[in-house]
Amino acid sequence: xxxxxxxxxxxxxxxxxxxxxxxxxxxxxxxxxxxxxxxxxxxxxxxxxxxxxxxxxxxxxxxxxxxxxxxxxxxxxxxxxxxxxxxxxxxxxxxxxxxxxxxxxxxxxxxxxxxxxxxxxxxxxxxxxxxxxxxxxxxxxxxxxxxxxxxxxxxxxxxxxxxxxxxxxxxxxxxxxxxxxxxxxxxxxxxxxxxxxxxxxxxxxxxxxxxxxxxxxxxxxxxxxxxxxxxxxxxxxxxxxxxxxxxxxxxxxxxxxxxxxxxxxxxxxxxxxxxxxxxxxxxxxxxxxxxxxxxxxxxxxxxxxxxxxxxxxxxxxxxxxxxxxxxxxxxxxxxxxxx
Amino acid sequence: xxxxxxxxxxxxxxxxxxxxxxxxxxxxxxxxxxxxxxxxxxxxxxxxxxxxxxxxxxxxxxxxxxxxxxxxxxxxxxxxxxxxxxxxxxxxxxxxxxxxxxxxxxxxxxxxxxxxxxxxxxxxxxxxxxxxxxxxxxxxxxxxxxxxxxxxxxxxxxxxxxxxxxxxxxxxxxxxxxxxxxxxxxxxxxxxxxxxxxxxxxxxxxxxxxxxxxxxxxxxxxxxxxxxxxxxxxxxxxxxxxxxxxxxxxxxxxxxxxxxxxxxxxxxxxxxxxxxxxxxxxxxxxxxxxxxxxxxxxxxxxxxxxxxxxxxxxxxxxxxxxxxxxxxxxxxxxxxxxxxxxxxxxxxxxxxxxxxxxxxxxxx
Amino acid sequence: xxxxxxxxxxxxxxxxxxxxxxxxxxxxxxxxxxxxxxxxxxxxxxxxxxxxxxxxxxxxxxxxxxxxxxxxxxxxxxxxxxxxxxxxxxxxxxxxxxxxxxxxxxxxxxxxxxxxxxxxxxxxxxxxxxxxxxxxxxxxxxxxxxxxxxxxxxxxxxxxxxxxxxxxxxxxxxxxxxxxxxxxxxxxxxxxxxxxxxxxxxxxxxxxxxxxxxxxxxxxxxxxxxxxxxxxxxxxxxxxxxxxxxxxxxxxxxxxxxxxxxxxxxxxxxxxxxxxxxxxxxxxxxxxxxxxx
Numbered sequence: 001x002x003x004x005x006x007x008x009x010x011x012x013x014x015x016x017x018x019x020x021x022x023x024x025x026x027x028x029x030x031x032x033x034x035x036x037x038x039x040x041x042x043x044x045x046x047x048x049x050x051x052x053x054x055x056x057x058x059x060x061x062x063x064x065x066x067x068x069x070x071x072x073x074x075x076x077x078x079x080x081x082x083x084x085x086x087x088x089x090x091x092x093x094x095x096x097x098x099x100x101x102x103x104x105x106x107x108x109x110x111x112x113x114x115x116x117x118x119x120x121x122x123x124x125x126x127x128x129x130x131x132x133x134x135x136x137x138x139x140x141x142x143x144x145x146x147x148x149x150x151x152x153x154x155x156x157x158x159x160x161x162x163x164x165x166x167x168x169x170x171x172x173x174x175x176x177x178x179x180x181x182x183x184x185x186x187x188x189x190x191x192x193x194x195x196x197x198x199x200x201x202x203x204x205x206x207x208x209x210x211x212x213x214x215x216x217x218x219x220x221x222x223x224x225x226x227x228x229x230x231x232x233x234x235x236x237x238x239x240x241x242x243x244x245x246x247x248x249x250x251x252x253x254x255x256x257x258x259x260x261x262x263x264x265x266x267x268x269x270x271x272x273x274x275x276x277x278x279x280x281x282x283x284x285x286x287x288x289x290x291x292x293x294x295x296x297x298x299x300x301x302x303x304x305x306x307x308x309x310x311x312x313x314x315x316x317x318x319x320x321x322x323x324x325x326x327x328x329x330x331x332x333x334x335x336x337x338x339x
Numbered sequence: 340x341x342x343x344x345x346x347x348x349x350x351x352x353x354x355x356x357x358x359x360x361x362x363x364x365x366x367x368x369x370x371x372x373x374x375x376x377x378x379x380x381x382x383x384x385x386x387x388x389x390x391x392x393x394x395x396x397x398x399x400x401x402x403x404x405x406x407x408x409x410x411x412x413x414x415x416x417x418x419x420x421x422x423x424x425x426x427x428x429x430x431x432x433x434x435x436x437x438x439x440x441x442x443x444x445x446x447x448x449x450x451x452x453x454x455x456x457x458x459x460x461x462x463x464x465x466x467x468x469x470x471x472x473x474x475x476x477x478x479x480x481x482x483x484x485x486x487x488x489x490x491x492x493x494x495x496x497x498x499x500x501x502x503x504x505x506x507x508x509x510x511x512x513x514x515x516x517x518x519x520x521x522x523x524x525x526x527x528x529x530x531x532x533x534x535x536x537x538x539x540x541x542x543x544x545x546x547x548x549x550x551x552x553x554x555x556x557x558x559x560x561x562x563x564x565x566x567x568x569x570x571x572x573x574x575x576x577x578x579x580x581x582x583x584x585x586x587x588x589x590x591x592x593x594x595x596x597x598x599x600x601x602x603x604x605x606x607x608x609x610x611x612x613x614x615x616x617x618x619x620x621x622x623x624x625x626x627x628x629x630x631x632x633x634x635x636x637x638x639x640x641x642x643x644x645x646x647x648x649x650x651x652x653x654x655x656x657x658x659x660x661x662x663x664x665x666x667x668x669x670x671x672x673x674x675x676x677x678x679x680x681x682x683x684x685x686x687x688x689x690x691x692x693x694x695x696x697x698x699x700x701x702x703x
Numbered sequence: 704x705x706x707x708x709x710x711x712x713x714x715x716x717x718x719x720x721x722x723x724x725x726x727x728x729x730x731x732x733x734x735x736x737x738x739x740x741x742x743x744x745x746x747x748x749x750x751x752x753x754x755x756x757x758x759x760x761x762x763x764x765x766x767x768x769x770x771x772x773x774x775x776x777x778x779x780x781x782x783x784x785x786x787x788x789x790x791x792x793x794x795x796x797x798x799x800x801x802x803x804x805x806x807x808x809x810x811x812x813x814x815x816x817x818x819x820x821x822x823x824x825x826x827x828x829x830x831x832x833x834x835x836x837x838x839x840x841x842x843x844x845x846x847x848x849x850x851x852x853x854x855x856x857x858x859x860x861x862x863x864x865x866x867x868x869x870x871x872x873x874x875x876x877x878x879x880x881x882x883x884x885x886x887x888x889x890x891x892x893x894x895x896x897x898x899x900x901x902x903x904x905x906x907x908x909x910x911x912x913x914x915x916x917x918x919x920x921x922x923x924x925x926x927x928x929x930x931x932x933x934x935x936x937x938x939x940x941x942x943x944x945x946x947x948x949x950x951x952x953x954x955x956x957x958x959x960x961x962x963x964x965x966x967x968x969x970x971x972x973x974x975x976x977x978x979x980x981x982x983x984x985x986x987x988x989x990x991x992x993x994x995x996x
Binding site for chain 1: 789791794796797819820822823826827829831833834835836837846847849850851897900901904
């Protein structure tokens, strides 16, 4: 019989009972369980956090030494003490943006197709195909891009530079109208690398978008159908407005993956350190390809410079991924979506 | 007679027969002819015009031009007999079908191309039974093989999974079942670390273990770096799998007097078994295909090595990359052979996830 | 008298020139003028979900410009039958049906009849109000027109919004906040908005699937008043669990029942008064007197 703030028995009728703190004691086995789980959680936190901090810590000397020039220096020539990631950052974004320009519409259309247009028997196969696409290793896409896609893509690149070369993005420093055109000026470009990276971005964006489209409320869909809406009418009126957050979030998630992609880019591009908008032209460089190509023969300070570049990349992908999570969670569709 | 009786009298049902189900939404002949006619006529138009008028070249440009011509022709054909919103509907439907076909075609060519080009290496049985000791990458294909790379990949991934799976599931249990003040922070950091590109995990291990600590390049280093990338992914996927388990199960177990540990161990984890297995397999598929990590922290050895601690250990992605770098046809053929083996492994893992989901009756 | 579908676009025209001039006209389709209510006849309608038969051989006539109530306990196929009337049943994967549904004599399931056009002539209001949350009240009303690309001028649009909201009994409450989002209304107001939205496309028949079951009594009363006002211009078929409501609003009624394990069907149908006061089937009598259900 506990007296929880009630005081003496005769005061019970006069004073209201106050809430009691109920503290369930834990059994010994549960104490060990909770403790072990906490240890695991905390150690994972410690290890993963340490990596992030380590990368940041290693970047300090480089930034101290080169200062802001690190971000404005275009060339990467360690022997001349010219180290900077300006061109490399631009190249990274060019490849990623080409990939997203191709992946976003295709992923959106594929996701719409799977949820709203595909016959029911085919639907699960399509979902599996998309998941398989996500599981294929990036080096295989690199080989595919280099050996199969490139011979065809350079012809498309040449056509673009022929007719749209006045636009800086599509210009290539060569005579596109020559009878025998210089193929080597079109190979190993940001454009072709972007196409290969798109193969990895599409399934990621598509999976998120598909999950979100599936959650569009059935009541609203039926209302649109009952009003005489066509399938596309239902999509336009109900599904797309509902899924806005998921569409943006899925795209940003895929963008994060595209920024950090290594193997496919390594295989396709030929390194060139200049800031240029000419994505169709041969030669570019990305942060991950830079690290992969230069780590072997790097001195200690060059290694730290590579680490700094890596840390910058990590901050960028972190920002993009966090933005994606925010968009998805804040949107109407966010409540039940797992990214 | 009421209206109902009039109707029934006029259409007597066949004696004892009920009507069978009928087909609805049948596409009329008009629909099919419009579609096929537009496809063929746009194709013919572009074939004639392509090389001469449009001065384009290459397959990709042809396909793009065909698509444009098809849209215009099909749009006009449908507009003859249908209101505007229906034309839009038909064009959008056609575009979506084409987009889906395009993506699937790209995936299909990847798979077929890889296996096709790897065939030259497959036909030699020594490809699977030998390693490359004493054999140069550019030697003819009847010498040497990739057994060392296969073994290396398997060992490295096995160690990585053995480390990261318990850590991942344990973290997920901590976040989902135990909770508490720290779990929010853990969740934030784990989510942040899923953004870590694999090359940075490799670089981290390279700089710390190999450069700073002076340890040699080895298979264990690869496993450690792989685990660094796999743990956040497995933790998050496992947490999702645990969260899907209905709370009613946990409450029922507690009501029966089970301790929290027993509840988790005997009720929650078994219910989430399919999701956890899928998370493990997908993490494995991801790890086995990583190239940047072995590139940085292990050596492209040519001999068989079962010991992850000593001596460099080759793995399939690394082998593919080094073979590709030589640029010689026999080496390229070997690269594709190894790529085919890698792809086959990923496919097998993938089929395993499908089988598991189907067995447990989990729908996507 | 057979009045077929009025739209020539359901079948390809033999004369190409004539067809192309019609195409030009179709580019700027005007909003359909209001047609008087149409008669709906269901002939030997059966329905399946996959292999499970849920409706068996239902034949029912719903006369023009009257209110027909479908009553019966839950799970005997009333809603399924209703959804067959505007071709919503087939949108469920695995659903099948047999039989015919005649709108003024034309079988709406015949090949060549576009589903979207059928649904414009036969509208539906659902049990749970489902206005489009991302749209304003005015845009919700005209959503049916937007969905089918019907062009209306701004003044016509304003008139249409006012007229439909008046007919639905919502105009006075929302006239000064037409641009606010549709989701800010109460449940009863949302349901009346859905009625206005359904009316905007000018249907000849309005199907209502337990429209008041999620609403409070005063909203219910408003909607029943709306039904009474609409019934002169629109044929109404209403599914309801509430027998008193059926007695209040309908002139014809049909009693659905599904015996244990077998598909649902009509036990008895006829004028509402007769069904309630003088039913011919003992099961009808039991149900309307509350002995089961």
